[in-house]
Amino acid sequence: MKSKQILIKFLGYYKKRGHKLIPNVSLVPENDSTLLYVNSGMFPLVPYLSGETHPLGKRLMNVQRALRFFEDIDNIGITNRHTTAFHMLGNWSIGEYFKKEQLNWVYEFYIEIIGLDPSRMYASVFAGDEYSPKDTESIDLLKKIFSKYGIEAKENERIFPYGREDNWWQRGDAPGELGGPDSEVFYYLGEGTGIGLNPAEHQDEFLEIGNSVFMQYRRTNDGGWNELPQKNVDFGGGLERIALISQRKKDIFQTDNFWPIIQKLEKLTGVSYNKDGKTKKAMSIIADHMRASTLLVMDGVIPSNKDQGYLLRRLIRRMVRAGKTLQLNENISVNLVSSVIEIEVLNYLYPELKNNISQIQQVFSDEEDKFRTTFEKGSNVVHKYLTNLQTVNENQVAESAFSFYESLGYPLEIFLEDIKDTNLNLDVIKVESIYNVLFKQHRDLSRKGAEQKFKGGLADHSDQVIKYHTATHLLDMALRNILGNHVTQQGSNISKDRLRFDFSHQNKLTSDEITKIESLVNETIKTDLPVNFILLPMDEAEKSGALHFFKEKYGDIVKFIISEKV
Numbered sequence: 001m002k003s004k005q006i007l008i009k010f011l012g013y014y015k016k017r018g019h020k021l022i023p024n025v026s027l028v029p030e031n032d033s034t035l036l037y038v039n040s041g042m043f044p045l046v047p048y049l050s051g052e053t054h055p056l057g058k059r060l061m062n063v064q065r066a067l068r069f070f071e072d073i074d075n076i077g078i079t080n081r082h083t084t085a086f087h088m089l090g091n092w093s094i095g096e097y098f099k100k101e102q103l104n105w106v107y108e109f110y111i112e113i114i115g116l117d118p119s120r121m122y123a124s125v126f127a128g129d130e131y132s133p134k135d136t137e138s139i140d141l142l143k144k145i146f147s148k149y150g151i152e153a154k155e156n157e158r159i160f161p162y163g164r165e166d167n168w169w170q171r172g173d174a175p176g177e178l179g180g181p182d183s184e185v186f187y188y189l190g191e192g193t194g195i196g197l198n199p200a201e202h203q204d205e206f207l208e209i210g211n212s213v214f215m216q217y218r219r220t221n222d223g224g225w226n227e228l229p230q231k232n233v234d235f236g237g238g239l240e241r242i243a244l245i246s247q248r249k250k251d252i253f254q255t256d257n258f259w260p261i262i263q264k265l266e267k268l269t270g271v272s273y274n275k276d277g278k279t280k281k282a283m284s285i286i287a288d289h290m291r292a293s294t295l296l297v298m299d300g301v302i303p304s305n306k307d308q309g310y311l312l313r314r315l316i317r318r319m320v321r322a323g324k325t326l327q328l329n330e331n332i333s334v335n336l337v338s339s340v341i342e343i344e345v346l347n348y349l350y351p352e353l354k355n356n357i358s359q360i361q362q363v364f365s366d367e368e369d370k371f372r373t374t375f376e377k378g379s380n381v382v383h384k385y386l387t388n389l390q391t392v393n394e395n396q397v398a399e400s401a402f403s404f405y406e407s408l409g410y411p412l413e414i415f416l417e418d419i420k421d422t423n424l425n426l427d428v429i430k431v432e433s434i435y436n437v438l439f440k441q442h443r444d445l446s447r448k449g450a451e452q453k454f455k456g457g458l459a460d461h462s463d464q465v466i467k468y469h470t471a472t473h474l475l476d477m478a479l480r481n482i483l484g485n486h487v488t489q490q491g492s493n494i495s496k497d498r499l500r501f502d503f504s505h506q507n508k509l510t511s512d513e514i515t516k517i518e519s520l521v522n523e524t525i526k527t528d529l530p531v532n533f534i535l536l537p538m539d540e541a542e543k544s545g546a547l548h549f550f551k552e553k554y555g556d557i558v559k560f561i562i563s564e565k566v
């Protein structure tokens with residue numbers, strides 16, 4: 001089945017069961033400076049899983065773009081399943097239905113709607129520990145579900161209890177994070193049905209295609225877990241992985257989610273994807289990174305040396321490097337944007353991509369050109385250095401890496417990949433840490449801010465952040481008041497230390513305008529208006545003249561903030 005069809009069927013299946021669609025939000029987390037990128041479908045749901053009322057009710061569904069950058073970047077083209085960007089199909093019970101409905105629906109959807117073979121399906125459940133008991137309820141439910149399809153599902157044969165490392169889901173490790181035991185669906189990819197094999201011991205032969213998280217705990221300050229007042233369900237299934245199985249492909253890059261890019265690469269190089277391992281790996285890296293980078297650019301990211309801009313920069317650089325293996329030495333990313341847009345499911349989810357093609361190409365071509373000069377100068381020098389190394393010593397190699405960076409601008413991460421490809425017996429992690437010490441010594445750069453971002457954590461609902469959030473609304477009001485109604489918000493990012501507000505206006509602000517805007521915001525704050533909210537349908541809220549910044553990010557019902565003079 002085509003990916004678009006899988007997606008439509010998923011949404012149709014859950015719509016029939018009372019679920020409302022919530023928007024697919026940007027990869028760049030809004031109002032959460034603790035996360036560098038959206039890494040799961042649950043990102044927009046954290047407040048509701050914690051107990052806040054969602055305007056659309058208790059049964060929700062989404063298809064959410066997500067990144068697993070640091071988690072998976074080194075696996076691309078090495079395994080048959082890892083990608084940096086993917087789409088998570090999700091259904092959510094906000095303190096309503098629980099295990100019985102959830103498990104029945106997942107298997108019914110996969111088997112009866114998508115047509116997957118139940119004899120190749122396996123399940124895992126939580127084995128239990130000091131915080132949460134063994135999930136015997138799910139085991140009983142799963143036995144009944146499998147028996148509906150004529151399968152006797154025995155524990156440790158079809159249903160596997162695993163510990164916390166495998167069968168517990170939490171987004172991050174910070175106090176306040178939500179988590180819970182989960183039940184994963186595995187699909188056997190080998191010959192036969194796979195019976196007698198344990199998925200945890202045969203990871204290459206099984207593919208995890210869905211995870212039902214029974215989210216019912218909150219992380220405490222001392223690293224334990226307390227029960228939440230409500231029991232939630234968070235289901236996530238990777239669309240691209242489901243497509244791999246449904247389309248009976250050997251790897252994820254041969255599904256319709258990547259194939260138009262691979263085909264274009266075959267055309268540009270005159271070489272088949274399946275020619276050899278090196279070609280396959282290089283083409284997979286480029287296909288993966290093109291898709292991820294296009295989504296990042298669509299979400300307003302520009303290559304830079306920090307935050308999301310740095311991720312994008314790394315993806316583009318890695319494409320340039322992989323392109324060299326294929327003897328593609330110019331305009332790789334620019335030439336491939338149109339193939340990304342040919343991917344049916346992307347076209348369906350992001351119709352705006354088509355209209356922005358030339359802007360996207362411009363971002364790629366600027367960055368690729370900039371890096372190509374550095375790369376072309378540096379890669380031969382580095383290649384010679386690595387192939388002529390007499391002794392293998394991490395200290396010395398790290399020092400050389402630093403000097404290549406200082407003299408040629410050759411980036412460490414590309415150098416580390418060169419080491420891996422040269423098959424030298426070097427500890428790459430050690431080289432990287434020595435390099436980092438050298439870098440710190442030389443530059444004395446405080447990386448605290450950036451490191452914070454990598455930790456992961458709960459969306460911040462502290463008083464300070466709430467104040468900044470209100471302040472963005474005041475700022476928007478003041479900007480429109482002073483500059484005119486053409487001003488629209490283009491983005492916003494709030495942390496506990498500051499707020500950032502991007503907006504469109506044709507000129508640089510004059511100092512007089514800035515003073516006026518500041519005074520208007522400050523005067524409004526001083527009037528100390530009460531702030532309340534009611535839930536209203538979007539069209540009614542619109543009729544009232546309410547401002548909303550990103551229309552598509554609200555559902556049909558909106559949280560309408562009222563504040564009036566008393």
Ligand code: SER
Nearest residue numbers: 040041211234235236
């Ligand atoms: N949160 C779970 C995951 O990302 C299920 O959606 O795997």
